[in-house]
Amino acid sequence: MALVMGVDSSTQSCKVVIADAATGEVVRTGRAAHPDGTEVDPSAWWDALRAAIADAGGLADVEAWSIAGQQHGMVALDDAGRVVRDALLWNDTRSAEAAADLTAELGASALAERTGLVPVASFTVTKLRWLADHEPVNAARVAAVALPHDWLTWRLRGYGPDRPRLDELVTDRSDASGTGYWGATGYDRKILSRALRRDAADVVLPRVLSPHEHVSDAAASGAAASDAVGSGAVVRRVAPGAGDNAGAALGLGARIGDAVVSIGTSGTVFAVTDAPVRDASGTVAGFADAAGGWLPLIATLNAARVLDATADLLGVDHEGLSALALAAAPGAGGLVLQPWFEGERTPNRPDATATLFGMTLAGTTRENLARAAIEGVLCGLAFGLDAIRAQGVEATRVLLIGGAAQSPAVRAIAAEVFDVPVSVPEPREYVALGAAAQAAWVLTGSRPTWGAHAAPVTDRKTMPEIVTQWRERMP
Numbered sequence: 128m129a130l131v132m133g134v135d136s137s138t139q140s141c142k143v144v145i146a147d148a149a150t151g152e153v154v155r156t157g158r159a160a161h162p163d164g165t166e167v168d169p170s171a172w173w174d175a176l177r178a179a180i181a182d183a184g185g186l187a188d189v190e191a192w193s194i195a196g197q198q199h200g201m202v203a204l205d206d207a208g209r210v211v212r213d214a215l216l217w218n219d220t221r222s223a224e225a226a227a228d229l230t231a232e233l234g235a236s237a238l239a240e241r242t243g244l245v246p247v248a249s250f251t252v253t254k255l256r257w258l259a260d261h262e263p264v265n266a267a268r269v270a271a272v273a274l275p276h277d278w279l280t281w282r283l284r285g286y287g288p289d290r291p292r293l294d295e296l297v298t299d300r301s302d303a304s305g306t307g308y309w310g311a312t313g314y315d316r317k318i319l320s321r322a323l324r325r326d327a328a329d330v331v332l333p334r335v336l337s338p339h340e341h342v343s344d345a346a347a348s349g350a351a352a353s354d355a356v357g358s359g360a361v362v363r364r365v366a367p368g369a370g371d372n373a374g375a376a377l378g379l380g381a382r383i384g385d386a387v388v389s390i391g392t393s394g395t396v397f398a399v400t401d402a403p404v405r406d407a408s409g410t411v412a413g414f415a416d417a418a419g420g421w422l423p424l425i426a427t428l429n430a431a432r433v434l435d436a437t438a439d440l441l442g443v444d445h446e447g448l449s450a451l452a453l454a455a456a457p458g459a460g461g462l463v464l465q466p467w468f469e470g471e472r473t474p475n476r477p478d479a480t481a482t483l484f485g486m487t488l489a490g491t492t493r494e495n496l497a498r499a500a501i502e503g504v505l506c507g508l509a510f511g512l513d514a515i516r517a518q519g520v521e522a523t524r525v526l527l528i529g530g531a532a533q534s535p536a537v538r539a540i541a542a543e544v545f546d547v548p549v550s551v552p553e554p555r556e557y558v559a560l561g562a563a564a565q566a567a568w569v570l571t572g573s574r575p576t577w578g579a580h581a582a583p584v585t586d587r588k589t590m591p592e593i594v595t596q597w598r599e600r601m602p
């Protein structure tokens with residue numbers, strides 16, 4: 128049995144699956160936590176990756192591997208391969224002003240055409256402009272810019288400050304498409320230079336591998352990286368990796384007509400398409416996928432952690448929150464939570480805070496509050512699905528995944544909020560599985576057909592009044 132490893136280095140944790148390359152059967156798993164915060168020392172991800180691999184029994188018998196990860200985070204390296212400063216993550220909104228500046232300087236339509244994106248604070252390009260404006264000494268030291276999955280791939284292949292081969296940085300189309308300085312013809316160095324406020328011709332950017340091209344971890348043989356994970360001296364195939372949403376699309380085997388809704392730290396809605404989407408309003412990001420196609424996507428900053436916070440407030444765990452929400456009637460007695468606790472990206476309101484509308488003495492119950500939290504998160508995602516469909520993308524069903532999809536109340540209320548049938552695939556680590564499928568692809572030469580096509584479809588129970596009530600509170 129040939130084994131492959133897939134990794135999801137996500138915002139809150141690192142998850143590893145080791146699977147049979149032929150069948151996708153998962154034979155071992157591991158995980159480790161990431162620190163909180165929107166600014167993180169990448170060495171914490173490296174420690175977590177090694178811990179998660181060790182938890183999964185090591186790499187010694189693995190023949191190919193792939194790392195998917197949270198998108199957009201700025202990992203800036205100096206010419207000695209050292210991280211210049213802590214990474215700024217996708218959910219760090221300090222670069223909102225830089226996003227507005229870049230859009231004003233270069234034009235929303237032109238940027239959408241060149242890169243598929245109109246800058247918002249999440250995207251890497253805005254973080255580089257923030258660095259140039261606020262930390263010019265650090266900005267001047269930048270010799271290479273990578274994303275979390277690129278940097279971890281480089282480290283696990285055996286590169287780093289001890290072996291600073293910046294030219295060995297690699298990435299894939301899906302994650303490159305979230306930088307804001309990559310388009311159909313490759314990297315756009317004019318935009319990168321604008322962001323860094325200097326000629327960036329010499330800044331190393333990871334080589335963009337095609338969907339099933341591979342490199343190797345030969346450099347790791349005998350090096351610190353391999354020793355740390357007990358990988359021995361075997362040379363493995365290393366797949367390009369992916370942004371986490373594109374990884375989930377691979378893991379699910381998502382097809383045209385599927386709208387994937389993921390409720391993790393971020394809330395995302397995305398679809399696989401065969402043509403790029405270019406939305407000059409900036410609501411829909413025109414990302415690439417990890418299989419040679421495209422992945423139009425909307426993301427919200429407030430998703431599973433809204434439910435975590437509401438459960439804490441009510442003094443219950445996830446099961447308790449679900450039971451309370453299911454005990455309330457649809458519409459939550461008129462309570463509407465606009466859950467923009469951390470600012471928001473869709474709609475683009477980086478400075479927003481959350482608001483609870485419609486409080487009455489009769490309606491302000493624990494049950495209604497629990498339901499309002501779930502309805503608020505899901506209505507924001509339904510708004511996103513509409514925005515994706517407005518770009519001409521077909522959606523015949525929703526595939527609901529992510530940590531919060533384990534909640535019975537989230538699943539039940541999703542069927543009321545979305546106006547297409549909702550399928551809930553068996554709870555699994557779809558991003559890590561997608562990475563494992565990509566590793567199997569580079570090992571065997573053909574794309575695996577694992578996936579969740581046959582996920583049960585729940586009855587459609589749309590209750591438009593829930594979304595209508597929520598929309599009435601939109602500014």
Ligand SMILES: Nc1ncnc2c1ncn2[C@@H]1O[C@H](COP(=O)(O)OP(=O)(O)O)[C@@H](O)[C@H]1O
Binds near residue numbers: 139431446531534
């Ligand atoms: N049963 C549940 N109900 C609601 N939320 C849950 C449940 N189980 C896990 N979560 C939440 O899901 C989130 C983790 O989801 P995950 O998709 O792994 O996130 P990420 O990929 O962003 O790290 C956490 O905020 C966790 O508290």
Ligand SMILES: O=C(CO)[C@@H](O)[C@H](O)COP(=O)(O)O
Binds near residue numbers: 305370394424
């Ligand atoms: O910013 C985006 C997508 O554009 C987020 O989806 C990040 O990729 C983080 O994902 P999770 O850790 O929440 O899965």
